[in-house]
Amino acid sequence: MQIKLNNPLDMHLHLRDGEMLETVGPLSADSFSGAIIMPNLLPPITDKASLLGYKQRINSAIGDRDFTLYMTLFFKPDYSRDFLLSIRDELTAIKLYPAGITTNSEGGLSGFDIDELRPILTTMSELNIPLCIHGETNGFVMDRESEFVPVYEKLAKNFPDLTIIMEHITTKASVDALDKYDNLYATITLHHLLITLDDVAGGMLQPHLFCKPIAKRYEDRDALQKVALEAHPKVMFGSDSAPHPQDSKECPGCAAGVFTAPIALQALAELFDKNDKLNNLQAFVNTNACRIYNIIPTEKTITLEKKPFVVPDKYGTVVPMFAGQELSWSIV
Amino acid sequence: MQIKLNNPLDMHLHLRDGEMLETVGPLSADSFSGAIIMPNLLPPITDKASLLGYKQRINSAIGDRDFTLYMTLFFKPDYSRDFLLSIRDELTAIKLYPAGITTNSEGGLSGFDIDELRPILTTMSELNIPLCIHGETNGFVMDRESEFVPVYEKLAKNFPDLTIIMEHITTKASVDALDKYDNLYATITLHHLLITLDDVAGGMLQPHLFCKPIAKRYEDRDALQKVALEAHPKVMFGSDSAPHPQDSKECPGCAAGVFTAPIALQALAELFDKNDKLNNLQAFVNTNACRIYNIIPTEKTITLEKKPFVVPDKYGTVVPMFAGQELSWSIV
Numbered sequence: 001m002q003i004k005l006n007n008p009l010d011m012h013l014h015l016r017d018g019e020m021l022e023t024v025g026p027l028s029a030d031s032f033s034g035a036i037i038m039p040n041l042l043p044p045i046t047d048k049a050s051l052l053g054y055k056q057r058i059n060s061a062i063g064d065r066d067f068t069l070y071m072t073l074f075f076k077p078d079y080s081r082d083f084l085l086s087i088r089d090e091l092t093a094i095k096l097y098p099a100g101i102t103t104n105s106e107g108g109l110s111g112f113d114i115d116e117l118r119p120i121l122t123t124m125s126e127l128n129i130p131l132c133i134h135g136e137t138n139g140f141v142m143d144r145e146s147e148f149v150p151v152y153e154k155l156a157k158n159f160p161d162l163t164i165i166m167e168h169i170t171t172k173a174s175v176d177a178l179d180k181y182d183n184l185y186a187t188i189t190l191h192h193l194l195i196t197l198d199d200v201a202g203g204m205l206q207p208h209l210f211c212k213p214i215a216k217r218y219e220d221r222d223a224l225q226k227v228a229l230e231a232h233p234k235v236m237f238g239s240d241s242a243p244h245p246q247d248s249k250e251c252p253g254c255a256a257g258v259f260t261a262p263i264a265l266q267a268l269a270e271l272f273d274k275n276d277k278l279n280n281l282q283a284f285v286n287t288n289a290c291r292i293y294n295i296i297p298t299e300k301t302i303t304l305e306k307k308p309f310v311v312p313d314k315y316g317t318v319v320p321m322f323a324g325q326e327l328s329w330s331i332v
Numbered sequence: 333m334q335i336k337l338n339n340p341l342d343m344h345l346h347l348r349d350g351e352m353l354e355t356v357g358p359l360s361a362d363s364f365s366g367a368i369i370m371p372n373l374l375p376p377i378t379d380k381a382s383l384l385g386y387k388q389r390i391n392s393a394i395g396d397r398d399f400t401l402y403m404t405l406f407f408k409p410d411y412s413r414d415f416l417l418s419i420r421d422e423l424t425a426i427k428l429y430p431a432g433i434t435t436n437s438e439g440g441l442s443g444f445d446i447d448e449l450r451p452i453l454t455t456m457s458e459l460n461i462p463l464c465i466h467g468e469t470n471g472f473v474m475d476r477e478s479e480f481v482p483v484y485e486k487l488a489k490n491f492p493d494l495t496i497i498m499e500h501i502t503t504k505a506s507v508d509a510l511d512k513y514d515n516l517y518a519t520i521t522l523h524h525l526l527i528t529l530d531d532v533a534g535g536m537l538q539p540h541l542f543c544k545p546i547a548k549r550y551e552d553r554d555a556l557q558k559v560a561l562e563a564h565p566k567v568m569f570g571s572d573s574a575p576h577p578q579d580s581k582e583c584p585g586c587a588a589g590v591f592t593a594p595i596a597l598q599a600l601a602e603l604f605d606k607n608d609k610l611n612n613l614q615a616f617v618n619t620n621a622c623r624i625y626n627i628i629p630t631e632k633t634i635t636l637e638k639k640p641f642v643v644p645d646k647y648g649t650v651v652p653m654f655a656g657q658e659l660s661w662s663i664v
Contacts, residue, residue, distance in 0.1 A: 141534040202473040205586035254537035
């Protein structure tokens with residue numbers, strides 16, 4: 001059995017820089033037609049020169065592969081209208097990190113004062129620049145996302161013309177918020193569709209499944225699966241594929257992030273197939289995203305076949321999800 | 333400032349076997365006057381010969397240090413009265429593991445049928461053999477202990493003459509159960525007095541703080557601290573110090589267990605001192621245990637002084653809690 005995916009998109013991707021980019025850039029470009037490129041480098045992408053420079057380095061890493069780069073800026077509340085106008089053509093979205101919440105987010109936002117945010121968010125609304133948010137508070141690790149939902153709702157309500165993407169949602173609370181505001185959307189990762197905290201820490205501890213936001217409860221995973229498998233029109237696939245070298249994962253003080261880019265479509269096909277929902281995979285990995293972001297990616301067809309694929313133990317220095325395990329679908 | 337602890341006891345200790353026993357046995361014997369020795373070797377301790385053999389190997393490892401070994405059997409529902417009578421003098425308690433719940437517990441108990449358990453638990457009641465229980469269900473990792481509390485209560489109610497120890501409790505639910513039944517007691521570890529899941533997985537992932545039961549929420553830790561700091565008469569210190577070689581902790585599939593034996597008294601002194609409760613430490617590490625278990629340990633005085641102690645990076649191949657960090661109390 002085969003399926004063809006037209007222009008699959010990864011709406012939340014970390015490509016890093018330097019050597020790591022050389023390793024992981026081509027892998028994403030082999031599987032996907034394009035991706036939203038996260039800006040949390042060190043230092044983060046906050047001006048046109050660094051954005052264009054990063055885009056150029058990515059293009060150099062992926063060589064002649066067809067792969068559309070949807071570039072983002074790291075949110076700063078003081079971006080001017082003139083600046084945003086000057087960069088509008090190069091920019092797909094702006095990514096907001098609460099301060100210190102994940103890898104390289106130390107320069108992020110503290111507090112969500114509506115009056116303070118009004119100028120920038122009004123400008124973004126007028127220029128149709130979506131706001132992507134890593135929505136977590138500084139609270140207890142299992143509560144951080146659900147505690148943030150009121151912030152999502154406050155922003156959605158106060159800025160009804162702003163497209164707000166709840167990134168890598170992990171809870172039923174976020175799923176429930178989706179339908180309350182017309183301008184609230186979400187990306188969902190592969191790993192949060194598949195695992196709970198039990199997979200991370202319920203048996204032996206699995207550092208390669210450790211990520212932020214951390215995987216939650218079964219009822220959360222079930223809520224995510226439900227909207228993904230039905231390809232709810234407001235959800236999109238975003239891998240949040242986040243490579244770290246093996247020695248940063250298997251150590252005291254292990255970094256957060258699951259590396260899924262090269263195995264994501266295969267594992268999604270397996271999940272959608274198992275649930276008899278393969279017909280909805282195209283919408284989850286492409287159609288919804290094109291409509292929400294109003295984008296037209298590079299033409300590319302990825303053919304998946306139901307035949308075993310043994311996931312490599314490593315890609316370069318990075319251990320992927322399902323390392324050494326067999327998935328039932330392959331890219332052909 | 334100095335304090336003297338008379339006969340401090342560790343009422344829940346894993347000494348392992350072989351090389352690891354050679355490393356960790358002397359460390360416990362240097363700090364403590366005695367300990368309850370857990371029986372979950374491979375194979376577990378289930379007969380007199382293996383109990384006496386293990387006791388002899390421990391005594392050989394600790395050399396001429398004064399250290400009382402309170403030996404335990406691995407619970408099996410079919411131990412006969414004759415067998416228990418024959419081993420009574422060598423035995424301090426029997427440890428019950430639900431099947432598969434932690435390190436080397438594959439042969440543990442499935443189901444808690446009162447009628448099935450009546451013969452053995454009646455005999456244990458009559459022979460005054462306490463039952464130590466690792467109380468977790470096979471549920472979601474954050475719920476396993478609180479889901480087990482009804483089992484504790486069922487056993488306490490049906491066997492009112494049986495001394496039941498809720499081992500290494502981690503939740504407010506278990507603390508709340510303490511006062512409901514006269515025959516229900518608890519051990520509390522150092523690490524569960526100090527950490528929550530945020531310390532394990534809220535920032536970078538910390539494999540050396542990963543244990544079973546997993547550290548829980550702030551309200552749980554606060555409830556544990558409250559009864560420990562007041563030296564509630566039904567709680568005792570039990571380190572659950574559980575050494576694993578560094579390469580079994582910093583790897584994919586990291587083993588559960590925190591190694592605290594050689595730093596536990598220093599860290600407890602720091603905690604009790606900070607909370608102005610040093611006067612209660614003697615009861616928490618000795619008096620309560622002697623009364624609950626009706627034991628008189630080897631005479632030994634451990635003197636602690638408020639002066640900095642830098643915890644070693646490793647003891648043998650084992651990374652302890654607080655590795656490389658400074659505690660404010662030392663053993664002199």
